[in-house]
Amino acid sequence: MATRGARQIERVRASAHEGFLRHRNFLWLKIATLLSILFITGYALIDVTPRHNGGSWYGYTLGTIGALLILWLTVLGLRKRAMTRGRWSLKAWTSAHVYLGLSLLVIGTLHTGFQFGWNVHTLAYALMVLVILSGIYGIVVYSTLPDAMSDNRSAMTKAQMIDAITKLDRQLQIAAQPLSHEDTAIVSESLREDPFRAGIFRRLSGSDRACRNARALRQLKARLTIAVEAEEDALQAVVQLMDRKAAALQRIRSAMRIRAMLEVWLYVHVPITFALIAALSVHIISVFFYW
Amino acid sequence: MTFRLNQKSVSAEGREIRRERSVEGERLTIGRAPTNDVHLTDLAVALNHAIVQRVGPLRLSVQAEEGLGLELNGRKVTSGFIELAGGGEVRIASHLLRFLPMAADAQEIEVDVERVGESAAEEMDRIDVRRFSVGAVLPSKRISAYVLIALVLGIFLAWPIWVYSQREPADAQAILTAQRKDDGTGVAAPKQASFSPDSMWSSGPLSQVHHGLEQQCSACHVNAFEPVQDSACAACHTNVHNHGDRTRPPAEAFGRYLRSFPVLTGWAKIERAVADAFGKSAGRCVDCHTEHEGPQQMPRTAQRFCADCHTDLTARLPDTRIGNASDFGRAHPEFSPAVLIDWSGEQPRHQRIPLNRNPSENGNLKFPHDIHLNAGGAATQMTRRLSDRYRGRQQLGCADCHTPTADGVRFEPVDMEQDCAACHTLAFDEQDGVYRTLRHGSPQQVIADLREYYRGRGPARPAELGTGARRRPGDIGQVRTALQYARARAGAGAAANNAIAAVFREGGACYDCHTIDQRGPLDFHVRPVGWQNRFLINGWFDHRAHVNVTLQGQNMSGDQACLTCHVADRSNQASNLMIPGLESCQRCHVGENSNQQVIGQRVESSCAMCHDYHMDEGVPAMILRQRVRGNRWESTTIPVAQQGASPPRAR
Incomplete structure (x- = not known):
């Protein structure tokens, strides 16, 4: 009976989600x-x-x-x-x-x-603290960020996010056909924008001041003020597309930001753990070496 | 002439689409504008980008628009030629125009136009969702871990071990001596040795005296994986006494020392066993003299380290002469000063007698302190008369006879000529206002002087006897005949003998103060006067620290301070040993961290205040450190070359 009861509880526990923190x-x-x-x-x-x-x-x-x-x-x-x-x-x-x-x-x-002092013993301690702090960060982001992540996605998959950009790029190519060579050079810049080239810090910031699309958009908006007639219409269409692309890029960047915040601590936590084990070994060996 | 264009493209599904078109004429215009012969949709292509024109039977010129460029056969140019015999390639942005080789008589120039932009692999990359992950831009965790492990092991393990294996063990004494000031009175600005990587293993700064060894690990850590040995300490500290009974042979004393350790039980026993298993045996210097605890002085020995063994020492060493002690205020044996009990023979005999058995000292001197300190006594009268010497004071004080030693710890022996002779004169003759005195300290000289006096001047009573008229020099020759003179000389001899006996016997000048043995009719021996300048051989007492005494809220100094411990004003014999007993000290001194209440100024006193673990007769290390505060170079270290010379500690 008791065994069955325990099994029952176990099953209930497994079915109702209980995170590792509340385990x-x-x-x-x-x-x-x-x-x-x-x-x-x-x-x-x-x-x-x-x-x-x-x-x-x-x-x-x-x-x-x-x-x-x-x-x-x-x-x-x-x-x-x-x-x-x-x-x-x-x-x-x-x-x-x-x-x-x-x-x-x-x-x-x-x-x-x-x-404490400037020695290998304190190094091992400092590495240990670093590992633990990164772990604490990891727990915090694990328990808070997944919600933010699904909010940001607005039910889109990652592939869909990329696809949105690809589609916008294709439309931009067509829309930009009537433009002058100078203007198309600007549009080309926008097409060359790759949000994934951002390094870790840019990803964590969630924005990219060097975004080619944003720069191209600024330049084209400036052109728009002096353009007339057919050119104005063409530019208007391109600018609208680039605005939409900016929004799509921002969605990707937000997703990347959350992803980076979720993952980056492991790139500290894991390698530093091994550095800690190395320092710990030196700490122990040195103590016995100069016993 | 015809240009036949084969335009290839790839549909969204990946199917290849081929379109053929012919352009009549000698010219081919290329650009993004739909009006061009070759319409390229790449935005990097200008509206009108380039013109290809036939300039010979098998020759085409290629000319880009002003300010634009293209690639002709792989080279970036603005214009050039294509030899149709061999064909050629023109690349504009992502489009490639391939002019196929043609025979000399052919009428058509075949041109393949295709887009060579993104490859399928690149396309796959672009839509790779893994690029969302930071793993795409960070080195892998595994690589970072390997690099960090290599760095840590290399810098903090391999480097120090390599340096260690390359060098000779450091000579600590040579290093520290080189850093000492020229006059040996202290440490000069420490010249820090160049960085040694094994110092990264140091668990903390060394104590102040060993600071110079900070980069010289092997000065103490001689062999790898071997605990620091006493020999490393003794290499410099050559002058340290071992703990234990120094009157016994070293091996026996050490055996007793080990037996005196408390029997370990329970946790302490386990702790000891573990330490032994790791090679850290008991009783090593570093057990107490811990290092790497920061740039401080050697910490004073805590009372409980002594109490560990001494609380019940007699249980393990039944024959020891040392009483059990654990706290000065509560459990400390009565002092047993080494008392001079007899000096009638060649050598003085001392005996250690506890003060509670009221020992008497037999220093062969007669001296009642009370008479000399009595306000209405003869000594006081004398003091008033000799106001020059005593600066008008009405009474004798302690300092009139007792002069502190230079260090203030003890007192110089009382000197008869300096301290007593002002009143206790030994004058026996006056000539024109000049007094002749008997030589103090030389009985044979006294006898010789008296004989000479009577031989030269006939019989006369010595001045000391103080009766009858004193014979004037010169008279004798005028009033005596030769016979009388001869008789008188014989009589003078008898008078001299009488005078000598009178001086040494009861009532005589010597006898007043000294103990005198008469071994023949005129063979007198004055027993040597013993002056002990230290009574507590194994404990330290410093008079200078007690110049001012506070008792029951009253501050006392001068004679008053002396009399709080030494009851001299009530001592009527020199044999009264006025060494204050334990109780007297306990009026102020209590044990370490004790909450005991006392009537005097409370002084917490650990064992180390009076006793030194290393059984040095000098100042206990704790007091020494308190007093010199680093101003004086005091050390148990003496240079090897001078070993056996006098120990450097202040006595």
């Missing part, structure tokens, strides 16, 4: 908080000589726990490739990863005994 009613948040309080209390109560640092017995203990925790946290990179359910589900693992990773900030800081 099992914040079980891992509770565990991590308890551990942190335990370590902080130990730090306050345990009197080591001559003072707290990485070299006291408490320091060594915290350091060992911290190092093992770092290795375990890193293993999520392998674990995530196998999605499983149940007690040891990937979701449970991710939840533990997040909250135990946060408690690492407490463990690591207590391990230092608040002694």
Whole structure:
């Protein structure tokens, strides 16, 4: 009976979406908080000589726990490739990863005994903090940005967004046929605009001051003020198309911005984790080298 | 002449569309305007871009419009020729016009026109939705990780190890000596050695004295993966005494030292076992002298480090003469000064007697302090009479006899001529206002002087006896005959003997103050006077620190301060040992971090205030550091060349 009941609960839990943050009613948040309080209390109560640092017995203990925790946290990179359910589900693992990773900030800081300097030990600490901060950022964007992302898309797929540009470009080509060579040179600039060439910072900003379409639009609007008759009509048509293209480009850029904000932390989190493991190894080797 | 145009294009579905058209005439106009013979829709093409004209049987000229360009056979030109025998290619923007080779007699010039813009692969790229992801513009996580790992391991591991493997162990003493000021009185502006990569492993700055070794890791970390050994410390610190009983042979003393350690239980035992497993054995210098804790002074030894063993030392070393101690205010044995108990033989005999057993000192001197300090006594009268010397003061003070040593810690021995003779004169004769005195400190000289006096002047009572008329020099020759003179000389010898005996016996000048042994009729020996300038051999007491004393809210200085501890005004014998006992000190001094209340000014005193772990007889390191505040070069380090020379610590 009990087994069936448990299975039932499990099924209910699996069906109603419960994110990794709230997993099992914040079980891992509770565990991590308890551990942190335990370590902080130990730090306050345990009197080591001559003072707290990485070299006291408490320091060594915290350091060992911290190092093992770092290795375990890193293993999520392998674990995530196998999605499983149940007690040891990937979701449970991710939840533990997040909250135990946060408690690492407490463990690591207590391990230092608040002694910092320009050395490899503090480097390892700084890298650890960087990894944790990028992780915190990751959690924040994961829990806030997906909504913004679907709002921005207005039910368009990414392929549709690109396609909209392609179509507008084709219309621009046709509409620009009557234009003079000088004007078509400007239109060509707009056609050459590729929103995806933007680097990481431009993507994160969500706008592109060097946008060729925007520049071409400005120039053509200036021409429009002095153009007459047939030329004016042709220019008017082109400018309208380019306005629509500007909107389509902005949609792509917003999508890219959200995407970049969602993804960029992993480009810090993962490589710095490996730099951290390297620095951690040096930290441990150097301690024993000059024992 | 005809140009036959084959225009190829690709439909939206990817199907190839081919259209053929002929243009009659010698000219072919190319441009975006629909009026041209060859109409190219690329916006990069001008309305009227170029003209191809037949200029010979097998020759075409190609001329671009003013200010425009084209590619002729792959070269960017504004005009050129095509030899039809071999054919040629003209490219304008994304369009390619291929003029096919033709025979000399042919009437048609075949031209293939096609758009060569974007390839299918490029098209695929353009619509690749993966370009939304930042992965498209950032180096892959894997590559970044490898690069960072290589950087960290290279800079922070490989480089220091390589440098370590390339060099000799540093000689700390040579390095620090070179940094010391020329007169050896301190550290000159530290000349920081050039950067050494293994200093990136340093867990923190070194203490102030070792600052010069910041870039010289191998001065202490001699071998890789080996804990810092005592030998690394002892290479410079050659003058440090080991803890433990220094009266025993070193091996035995060390054995006792180890036995005195508390028996570890529970967690401490586990901790010890782990440390041992990692090669960090107990009792090393660095156990207490921790380094890399910042640019500070050596921290003072906390009381509990001493108390760890000394709280119940007698339980593990039953035969020790040291009492258990854990806190000065609460648990400290009574002082046991080394008391001079007897000096009747060749050597003085000292014995350590606890003050609570009221030891008496036997320094062979008779001196009642109370008489000298009594306001109405004879000494006071004398002081008034000798107002020149005592500057008009009405009474003797402590400082009239007791002169502090140069460092103020202790007192110089009392000097008879300086401190006593103003009143206790040894004058026995006056000649024209000049007094002759017996030589103090040389009994044989006193005997010789007295004999000489009586031999030259006949019998006379010595001045000290103070009775009868003193014989004037010169009289004797005028009133005595030769016989009388001879008799008188014999009589003078007897008188001299009497005088000598009187001086040394009870009632005589020497006997007043000294203990005298008579070994023959005229063989007198004055016992040496013992002056102890230190009573507490294993503890440190500094008089200068106690010049001002606050007791029960009252500030005292001068004699008053002396008398708060030494009850000299109530001491009627020199044998009264006026060393204040534990209770006296405890009126102000309490243990470290103790909340004990006292009647005097509360002074928290850890063990290190009076005792030195390294059992040096000098100033405890803690006091030394407090006092010199880095102004004086004081160290247990002495240059190797001078080993065995006098220790540099202030005594």
